[in-house]
Amino acid sequence: MLAFARPTGASAEGLLLLSLGGSGVLWVGVGLASRWSAALAVGIAFLGAEQGVRVGLGSSTVDPWMPVYAAGFLLAAELAWWSIEPRVAAWSDLEVLLRRLLAIVGCCIGGAILAALVVLAAGAPLHGGFGLELVGVVAAVAAVVVVAVVARAPAREHVPE
Amino acid sequence: MIESTTRRSATPKLGAYTALAGLGLIAALVVGRPELAALAAPFALVLILGLSLANEPKLEGAAFGLDRERVLEDDTVESTLILRNERPIGRLEVLLDLPEGLAAEKGNPRIISLGWHARRELDLALRCDRWGAYVVGDFVLRSPDVFGLLVYDWWLERRRPLKVYPRGEALRSLLRPLETQAFAGSQVPRSRGEGIEFADLRPFVPGDRVRRVNWRATARRGEPWVTETHPERNSDVVIFLDTFLEARHRDEGTLDLAVSAAASLATHYLREKDRVGLVSFGGVINWLNVSSGAVQVYRILDSLLDAEIFLSYAWKDIDLLPVRALPPQALVLALSPLLDERAVRSLLDLRARGFDLAVIEMSPVPFAPAGRDHLDRLARRLWLLRREALRSRYLRLGVPVVEWDGDVSLQSALEEVRRFKRHARVVHG
Numbered sequence: 001m002l003a004f005a006r007p008t009g010a011s012a013e014g015l016l017l018l019s020l021g022g023s024g025v026l027w028v029g030v031g032l033a034s035r036w037s038a039a040l041a042v043g044i045a046f047l048g049a050e051q052g053v054r055v056g057l058g059s060s061t062v063d064p065w066m067p068v069y070a071a072g073f074l075l076a077a078e079l080a081w082w083s084i085e086p087r088v089a090a091w092s093d094l095e096v097l098l099r100r101l102l103a104i105v106g107c108c109i110g111g112a113i114l115a116a117l118v119v120l121a122a123g124a125p126l127h128g129g130f131g132l133e134l135v136g137v138v139a140a141v142a143a144v145v146v147v148a149v150v151a152r153a154p155a156r157e158h159v160p161e
Numbered sequence: 162m163i164e165s166t167t168r169r170s171a172t173p174k175l176g177a178y179t180a181l182a183g184l185g186l187i188a189a190l191v192v193g194r195p196e197l198a199a200l201a202a203p204f205a206l207v208l209i210l211g212l213s214l215a216n217e218p219k220l221e222g223a224a225f226g227l228d229r230e231r232v233l234e235d236d237t238v239e240s241t242l243i244l245r246n247e248r249p250i251g252r253l254e255v256l257l258d259l260p261e262g263l264a265a266e267k268g269n270p271r272i273i274s275l276g277w278h279a280r281r282e283l284d285l286a287l288r289c290d291r292w293g294a295y296v297v298g299d300f301v302l303r304s305p306d307v308f309g310l311l312v313y314d315w316w317l318e319r320r321r322p323l324k325v326y327p328r329g330e331a332l333r334s335l336l337r338p339l340e341t342q343a344f345a346g347s348q349v350p351r352s353r354g355e356g357i358e359f360a361d362l363r364p365f366v367p368g369d370r371v372r373r374v375n376w377r378a379t380a381r382r383g384e385p386w387v388t389e390t391h392p393e394r395n396s397d398v399v400i401f402l403d404t405f406l407e408a409r410h411r412d413e414g415t416l417d418l419a420v421s422a423a424a425s426l427a428t429h430y431l432r433e434k435d436r437v438g439l440v441s442f443g444g445v446i447n448w449l450n451v452s453s454g455a456v457q458v459y460r461i462l463d464s465l466l467d468a469e470i471f472l473s474y475a476w477k478d479i480d481l482l483p484v485r486a487l488p489p490q491a492l493v494l495a496l497s498p499l500l501d502e503r504a505v506r507s508l509l510d511l512r513a514r515g516f517d518l519a520v521i522e523m524s525p526v527p528f529a530p531a532g533r534d535h536l537d538r539l540a541r542r543l544w545l546l547r548r549e550a551l552r553s554r555y556l557r558l559g560v561p562v563v564e565w566d567g568d569v570s571l572q573s574a575l576e577e578v579r580r581f582k583r584h585a586r587v588v589h590g
Contacts, residue, residue, distance in 0.1 A: 041177035045184060048200055052188055055196040066199045074203035077181070081174050081309065092272035096252050099274060103307050107210065111203020118202050122195030133190070140186040143205070 013057050020050035028080060035084040044077050062122050071112035078104045167217060167315040175211075175310040178204045211308035218250040218304040218313055225298045225319035227287075234292050234328040234421075237266065242283040242300070242319075250275040254303040255283060262291035262325070291412065292327040292420060294466040296320045326462050327417075329425025332572050335433065336579060338396045338492030339517045346395025346434040354392035361389045397436045397451045397488045400426055400461075401511075403497030403504040404443025407470050408525030415523035418567045419496040420465050422521060425571055426494060427461040439464050440486055442479075442507060444471030448486040479507045479514075487516065495520045499551060512560050519578045520555060524566040556581075 027043030030036065051069060063069075082100070185201020222245040227238050242255065256270035266286035275281060287297070298320040305312040341350040349358045362378050365385035378386040400423045407416040423439070430437045431453060438451035439461050449457075449464050479487070487493070493516045497504050512518045526545070532538040555562045561581035565574040 037173035037177055041180055044177075044181055048181065048185060048197070049188075051200055052192065052194070052197050055194050056192055063196055066196045070200045070203050073200060074207065077178075077204070078207075081177075085309070093274050095274040096272050099251050099307070107203065107207050107308065110210075111206050114202040114206050115199035118195055118199040122199075137187075137190050140183075140190055143183075143186065 067112045067115035070115035071108045074111045211310040215306035215311045221245045238287045256301040258299040289325040295323045327421040327424040340490035341394035349391045356390040356392035358391040397491035399438045401495040402441045405501035408528035410528045415498040418523045444473030493518045498523045498525045520562040522564045524564045
């Protein structure tokens with residue numbers, strides 16, 4: 001649904017959007033079928049790229065539905081990763097399932113609110129410039145580096161006291 | 162607090178979300194559209210929340226127990242794992258790592274959730290598929306964080322011994338040795354003496370006790386006659402377990418058959434007040450001197466649990482065994498697949514030394530594949546012929562050999578030995 005949301009328009013642009021969305025769906029399908037998390041990430045990235053291209057080709061005004069799209073992306077990603085988690089025939093408590101569902105719903109709602117804040121901030125009358133843009137780039141890169149370092153941290157072993 | 166080595170590792174989801182959030186934020190800056198930052202924001206939120214909320218799960222205490230420590234093959238044991246914790250653990254995956262031969266009926270692994278100051282009991286039924294001495298209680302615990310970005314896993318060792326005895330079959334009658342021993346038992350020897358089993362009548366001679374006078378015969382014959390009786394004696398039985406080699410296919414093998422047969426024989430002989438010993442003859446030699454009583458049952462069963470094939474090229478013969486392990490006039494019941502030359506020679510040596518020997522051959526034939534081509538089939542036929550020749554050699558020496566593959570009852574194999582012994586004659590000289 002996210003992939004094919006308003007992909008039509010000018011024929012060349014429509015085809016580009018359609019190809020990006022189709023690629024995203026294909027990669028996600030491959031990831032789900034083969035339980036391959038990298039394929040899922042590529043698929044979600046393609047879907048994000050489709051939205052980015054759609055936004056770039058559209059009007060200069062900020063899309064008010066963007067928080068909904070963002071929450072939808074996250075929901076799709078969460079459900080996709082849940083689907084490819086290692087499955088064992090385990091006897092599970094119902095509480096575990098409810099916790100997981102609540103976590104997914106909660107982070108989607110939280111993500112939508114955060115995306116709405118971003119959209120609102122984008123409408124604020126701030127005059128950009130090289131300095132502000134540099135701060136943004138540094139902040140974004142720093143955030144990604146920090147998370148990447150945490151993500152790539154080697155397995156840690158210790159004996160608790 | 163439980164001391165264990167916890168390993169923390171990142172899931173692929175963490176890397177993927179990091180990449181997606183980073184791509185979105187950088188693309189927003191490059192393109193200059195805040196919508197892309199809005200798309201990336203939820204992924205960044207999950208990362209921040211997930212990494213900041215991820216706490217190492219800690220268990221305050223854990224105990225593991227089994228409802229029984231000694232069971233029979235195919236029985237079920239109830240096990241209980243008790244977990245205590247202070248802080249909540251949203252998702253805890255518990256896997257009991259079971260050795261081969263044991264299987265969980267259901268509920269392994271199990272995913273649970275623990276609240277504040279929780280105490281949780283997990284019951285797990287274990288099916289004992291194969292005999293053996295096991296140690297149960299190695300748990301693998303795994304706990305991912307709430308968003309599945311990081312995962313903690315560690316081992317929990319609460320080991321308990323579990324002995325699974327082979328389930329032997331009921332035997333109606335047992336093989337009797339040629340000679341009995343001096344102690345009281347349930348067997349009737351050929352000799353005559355004090356006892357209750359009638360043997361014969363004979364005329365009274367001075368020195369006979371009056372209580373042995375058969376008054377009915379005396380009245381009929383007009384002179385005193387006495388009743389002769391057989392005494393009740395026990396016998397010595399040595400179970401000779403060949404552990405040099407075995408033929409095995411998947412879960413079944415000749416050693417399993419031999420251990421099961423040995424358990425049945427030992428239990429039944431000891432029940433009849435005989436003295437039973439065990440010789441495990443193979444790469445590693447173990448023996449248990451003959452003895453009687455209920456304690457000896459468990460000694461033998463425990464020794465059988467330790468029986469295993471230990472590959473060795475060292476030449477071994479029965480001279481390595483102490484004399485007490487093979488008492489004179491004992492019935493030696495050999496349980497062997499007759500695959501190893503050392504075992505074959507040792508059995509012949511036992512016969513040459515005058516032991517009353519019977520061989521129950523744990524047939525390796527069902528475990529040997531028929532062969533794919535002509536040469537394989539020819540080799541198999543030759544192998545079967547050589548085995549037949551070996552059996553004939555034993556029979557010529559007066560040693561009964563019966564082939565047993567577990568499909569028929571052990572009782573029928575014993576009956577076959579008994580039939581041979583009934584017609585066989587011991588040749589001296």
